[in-house]
Amino acid sequence: MREGALPAGLRQTASNRPGQAQPVPTRDIPLRPWVRIGTCVFFAVALLLAGWEWNARRNLGLRAGDIGDSPQAWAEARRAADTSQVAIVGDSRILFDTDQARFEALTGVRPTQVAFVGTNSRTLLEHFANDPKFHGLLLVGMADTMYFGMPVIGVGGPAVHNYAKNDKPSQLTGLWIDRWLQKYFAFMDAEYRLSNLTNRGLDHGWRKKVDSPYEDVWKISETFPGRQYFMWNRIETDAYLRGHARHAWDGFNGPNIPPALANKVIARTAEAVRRIRDRGGDVIFIRPPSAPELRVNEQRRIPKALGWDRLLVGANAKGIHADDLPQAQKLVLPEFSHLSRKCATVFTDAYVRRLIELTPRLKLRADAPAPLSRTDCVPQNIASL
């Protein structure tokens, strides 16, 4: 080592010494009071972080304890699902709309949540169909247009394809450390990282026909241990964020799904269900609610009679559609696609009670809480939503 920077041209590299044994490199340390500088940096960064944390809690409404999700967390849940009595796959609707604690309070069984936002639940169904270790009950939550119309796996693709790589020691320890930190720091939210804030702030969809970061779906959920997702409370209380989320869905508009494609999807579903049943498992489909503003387009693109109804017949499977649950009517969907936190509990209560009727694998506990209804989650005045 050398105290003081070398003059220009004197710090040589191997490119200056062809065909020779290279000597021990000389690293020059610039003559500066590094200890004092580093100490000042430490305190300055601590101060800035304190301010950033305060801003996250006070102005952004972020909360410590919202531990977020990741491909590594999904891999952890996926491994647990191998020996689970009940596993849930699907997209964000079944992810947000299932209250795992309520599920367990009713049945004594805590389901393993393996759904992934923006992910085609059919591909997850097939993923489990290919796993000889799974013998439990697989609940497949679906959003019709995604299930029948999306040709690719979606956002969860990397998590699913790299599943085997995401359980390495460094990934696991990273996950544990991250969760521990997120118990105490609210600013640690992927949606509010520096690059996201900058891109969103700068670009408000200036370029036509290009997905702008501003037009993307922003934070709409909070995540708790066990990959328990709930609607972020600010979506329920903040009109701007709620409006932005509604805008991002674009009404679930899109082309009608061709009957031939729907037939293919039904055939593949039937095969996946058969393979799981052959191993001693079972599959039940669940269609969570969506607001009329989305439902009209979903129904146009893949009518219930041509999609959901034919799927159950084709796969010889049972299903629970939100339309068929009296207690799940007119629940609150702040941004049209996912239930509010309280209404997720009501919906879970409703569909689990129905589930118990459909499968002998689950029983209602003797000390199960009383049934919930819409009045347990719909505010007195819903005009503001």
Next chain:
Amino acid sequence: MIFNSLTFLVFFAIVMALHYAPFFSWHQKKINLMIASYLFYAAWNPPFVILLWISTVVDWWAAQWMVRAKQDRTRKIWMLISVCVNLGMLGFFKYGGFLLNNFVAIAGSVGVIYHPPGWDIILPVGISFYTFATLSYTLDVYLRRSKPAGSFLNYALFVTFFPHLVAGPIMRPTELVPQFDEPRQAKANQIFFGLALLTLGLFQKVVLADGFLAPVVEAVYDAPGKMPGMLDSWVATLAFAGQIFCDFAGYSTSAIGVALCLGFAMPDNFRFPYGAVGFSDFWRRWHITLSCWLRDYLYIPLGGNRHGPARTYAALMGTMLLGGLWHGANWTFVVWGGLHGLYLSAERWLRARFTGFTPGRASILGLALLTFLLVNITWVFFRAKTFTAAGTVLTGMAGMQAKPDALIAYGPMMIAMLIVSGIFGTHIAMRNTTLEAVVERTPSVAIAGIWTLLLFAVIIEQGQGSAFIYFAF
């Protein structure tokens, strides 16, 4: 394990604590470092530590028996054993699938249809780096450039030393082994400067490469079926130029900083490469340790420039083609290397024809810009996964897409171009100096302010712990 991870921060804190604990002897500290390095590697995939061990043991004994050999033929045999074992491991794990696919394609082209069983080989992280490091040990002994290490512990620690283990800099044994002979402890000043370098490296990787540049690149290069126009193609390619520099140089800077904190010196791996004037200058600045390794163990043994122009051009092209292949088992990497070989050959030819030409400042800037633009053409092949994808982007860059798709939003585009302009401008400004020299002239308050902002940005960018691009090599 990667530098930009929470696990590494905890790991590094423990390693530092053990390294500076007063109750361990220097011998014990070296053992601690070696165990830590094996843990660092095993954190990725424990069974593959065996490969590291094989490379270490085979080359240690190859060098030992080489020195004891009485005949040149015996020395050569031990050298070839080392080369075969190392390149064999590299060939199997890295190129096995590639060679099989090409064999099937060639067989098919002559009417022989062959369907081999599925072959899913995991690529051990860092194998391209540590096999080259251990090969340089045996080759230096064979070429009588150095003697074998006096101690197996020192040699094994050289191979596994975690700052350079998985993505370089590719160190030679003569650069690192002597540093293990005497106790090495950094003074406080050195530790803090090392931490500053680590911060700079993480900023380049986490904030610039992953946060701002990667999404712009992916919007074009990972958009199947889309036809980018001129603007999007150039922006994405320039963004990739920035991304790969920040990613790889960020890793090297972090590695140098980490090693400094432990009291060890590692060589420069990047010297402001986008300020290069010409391609031989570029390769003296980009991934210096690899280009010099290829020069010393491939180009010079192939004859170098000692046997006339034809042999020189052949050696250049051969070295660059193999250098391209080193980066990945795909013909696109070979084309990338081949293009650089062509550039170098053309430059050599032009230099021979215009020996009297001395460029002025404007010409130097113009030539640097031209070098940068031509390097960007090669990056298309480096980043695109297939020739079709490369062709799509190149067609876009030439403005020849019939119906181009707009793919990048203006906001991220502007930020990416600001970053790339900043990188290019910095490299031009710093091409004849070093970071240390500039820092020494900078007031302490400014250094503290910049360091604060860099560290704060790294923390609030949060990072997703994504692997460095060169981990795939």
